[in-house]
Amino acid sequence: MFKKEVLFKNKKGLHIRAAAMLVQKAHEMQKELDANIFVRNQRGHEVPATALMALYSLHIKPGDKITVLATGADAGTALERFSRLLEGDLTPKDLDENDKIDSILEENALTSDVILDSITDGLIVVDADCTVTVFNRAAEEITGMSRALAVGKNLNFLLPGTGIEKILAGGKGEYERKKVFNGRPVIADLVPITIDKKIIGGVIIFQDISRMERLLREMKDFNEAVARAEYLEEELIRSKKLDRAFDEIVGRSGKLLDALAVASKAAATTSTVLIRGESGTGKELVARAIHCASKRKDGPFIRVNCPAIPQTLLESELFGHEKGAFTGALYQKIGKFELANGGTIFLDEIGEMGKDMQTKLLRVLQEKEFERVGGNQTIKVDVRIIAATNRNLEEMVRKGEFREDLYYRLNVVPIFLPSLRERKEDIPLLAEHFREKLSKALGKNVTTITPRAMKCMMSYDWPGNVRELENIIERAINLTDDGEIDVDDLPSYISGQESSDSGHLINLSGDGEMAPFEEYEKEIIRKALKKYKSFNAAAKVLGITHKTVAAKARKYGLV
Numbered sequence: 234m235f236k237k238e239v240l241f242k243n244k245k246g247l248h249i250r251a252a253a254m255l256v257q258k259a260h261e262m263q264k265e266l267d268a269n270i271f272v273r274n275q276r277g278h279e280v281p282a283t284a285l286m287a288l289y290s291l292h293i294k295p296g297d298k299i300t301v302l303a304t305g306a307d308a309g310t311a312l313e314r315f316s317r318l319l320e321g322d323l324t325p326k327d328l329d330e331n332d333k334i335d336s337i338l339e340e341n342a343l344t345s346d347v348i349l350d351s352i353t354d355g356l357i358v359v360d361a362d363c364t365v366t367v368f369n370r371a372a373e374e375i376t377g378m379s380r381a382l383a384v385g386k387n388l389n390f391l392l393p394g395t396g397i398e399k400i401l402a403g404g405k406g407e408y409e410r411k412k413v414f415n416g417r418p419v420i421a422d423l424v425p426i427t428i429d430k431k432i433i434g435g436v437i438i439f440q441d442i443s444r445m446e447r448l449l450r451e452m453k454d455f456n457e458a459v460a461r462a463e464y465l466e467e468e469l470i471r472s473k474k475l476d477r478a479f480d481e482i483v484g485r486s487g488k489l490l491d492a493l494a495v496a497s498k499a500a501a502t503t504s505t506v507l508i509r510g511e512s513g514t515g516k517e518l519v520a521r522a523i524h525c526a527s528k529r530k531d532g533p534f535i536r537v538n539c540p541a542i543p544q545t546l547l548e549s550e551l552f553g554h555e556k557g558a559f560t561g562a563l564y565q566k567i568g569k570f571e572l573a574n575g576g577t578i579f580l581d582e583i584g585e586m587g588k589d590m591q592t593k594l595l596r597v598l599q600e601k602e603f604e605r606v607g608g609n610q611t612i613k614v615d616v617r618i619i620a621a622t623n624r625n626l627e628e629m630v631r632k633g634e635f636r637e638d639l640y641y642r643l644n645v646v647p648i649f650l651p652s653l654r655e656r657k658e659d660i661p662l663l664a665e666h667f668r669e670k671l672s673k674a675l676g677k678n679v680t681t682i683t684p685r686a687m688k689c690m691m692s693y694d695w696p697g698n699v700r701e702l703e704n705i706i707e708r709a710i711n712l713t714d715d716g717e718i719d720v721d722d723l724p725s726y727i728s729g730q731e732s733s734d735s736g737h738l739i740n741l742s743g744d745g746e747m748a749p750f751e752e753y754e755k756e757i758i759r760k761a762l763k764k765y766k767s768f769n770a771a772a773k774v775l776g777i778t779h780k781t782v783a784a785k786a787r788k789y790g791l792v
């Protein structure tokens with residue numbers, strides 16, 4: 234490495250044309266002498282002699298001592314020649330030299346334009362007066378303004394709100410500031426350009442963030458949608474977390490859990506509930522659970538089985554009567570509504586209630602008050618009403634058999650309990666539940682239900698629903714003597730096996746043991762309907778009215 238100190242004499246300092254001339258000469262010498270030349274200013278900044286902007290930015294002034302350095306094959310000659318050049322007046326000798334300087338400058342300008350335009354960030358350069366000197370292609374795209382329009386204009390008029398004037402005045406840069414340029418959101422760095430601590434201009438480098446903002450907005454929408462979905466899922470799980478009062482209700486099928494979720498929610502309110510479902514699906518069980526899960530749990534739960542009470546007595550049963558209100562009314566009687574005060578009244582099989590009573594019930598629902606039969610004192614009660622039916626109330630309303638206004642008053646929270654054949658997956662759970670519960674209650678140690686027996690139960694349709702299943706398990710526990718329930722312990726219509734005494738009604742249980750009366754009754758009605766096809770024909774043979782046949786058939790879920 235060769236090194237030499239020279240005195241820079243050019244009166245105008247190292248201006249851009251002088252620098253271009255040095256660059257052009259350095260190129261020639263390097264080529265000819267196979268060397269590399271460098272220039273170092275007084276402050277120790279060293280740059281290649283062929284880099285125009287770098288050389289220019291050394292800001293060499295007249296009288297500055299500068300160092301020339303050279304390496305390569307003929308570094309000594311290169312050093313000597315270049316040093317002499319620097320000490321000279323740096324003016325072009327002829328037109329040819331002038332042309333070469335021009336082309337260096339043009340080439341350099343073109344190169345910087347190409348570089349600036351290939352940057353994807355917007356770039357605006359202003360001078361100390363805030364006049365735009367550079368406006369690259371990305372700046373054109375982001376601001377929607379053309380370079381031709383921008384260059385030479387004051388940036389504060391062109392793009393108000395950039396904040397560049399503060400930078401020009403204060404000299405401190407600002408970084409990653411969110412701004413709006415001509416309606417477009419951008420993130421901008423504002424940097425002053427200083428030479429010898431003097432601000433000679435400023436640069437704004439900025440990126441369009443409208444796409445990012447849109448993505449963020451979409452993300453936010455998406456996140457909100459996810460949050461909403463999570464919330465709903467949580468709600469669903471929460472709603473399926475039932476009060477302990479529902480523990481007694483066995484079953485995991487979706488349909489049952491959905492019904493219980495509604496019931497559980499209804500328990501938290503005082504709304505009237507209407508439980509729908511075939512006979513034996515657990516309507517009373519659910520009504521009790523709603524009561525027990527409600528704030529009224531310490532109050533009474535009063536059940537009224539509407540069809541079991543003759544219609545003539547139902548009014549006094551519900552509302553009570555005064556002494557002497559009718560023949561046989563020897564004492565004052567408190568009705569079920571009064572008894573249920575502060576608690577819940579469960580009106581089972583409401584579809585069987587006569588129209589007169591429906592009207593009276595409607596008044597209680599509307600006004601929460603009534604009079605005892607034969608009395609004139611108005612009694613106010615605070616009673617929550619839960620009604621249940623296995624009848625098609627809508628059809629009854631259409632036929633004029635059930636008051637429409639009462640229907641709407643009752644149907645505030647409808648709960649539909651599925652039949653057992655709609656939730657067959659619950660049969661094993663229920664069967665095991667009843668085996669355990671009933672064998673304990675009956676003092677028998679029945680520990681298993683054989684897979685064969687379970688299979689038979691799974692294939693049966695259970696018209697009498699859970700109640701029928703419960704009865705069948707009870708019966709089987711009574712029949713078995715080896716601690717397990719097998720197909721032989723099931724009735725033949727479930728096991729598919731003809732019992733040895735088939736044809737003899739009394740031997741339903743197959744071993745001469747008697748069964749509960751209702752089972753005989755159900756079997757008789759089932760057989761009669763199967764054989765005679767109509768209520769009338771069956772009733773004639775059985776010697777009872779067709780109404781009774783119809784009522785029993787409904788009771789046992791045979792229609």
Ligand SMILES: Nc1ncnc2c1ncn2[C@@H]1O[C@H](COP(=O)(O)OP(=O)(O)OP(=O)(O)O)[C@@H](O)[C@H]1O
Binds near residue numbers: 483581703
């Ligand atoms: N999911 C269940 N889990 C456990 N036991 C049940 C279930 N469903 C019903 N039961 C039992 O089945 C029997 C019949 O239930 P419940 O009396 O509540 O039915 P229901 O629908 O009110 O019948 P009906 O319409 O004939 O009055 C009861 O012994 C009840 O305990």
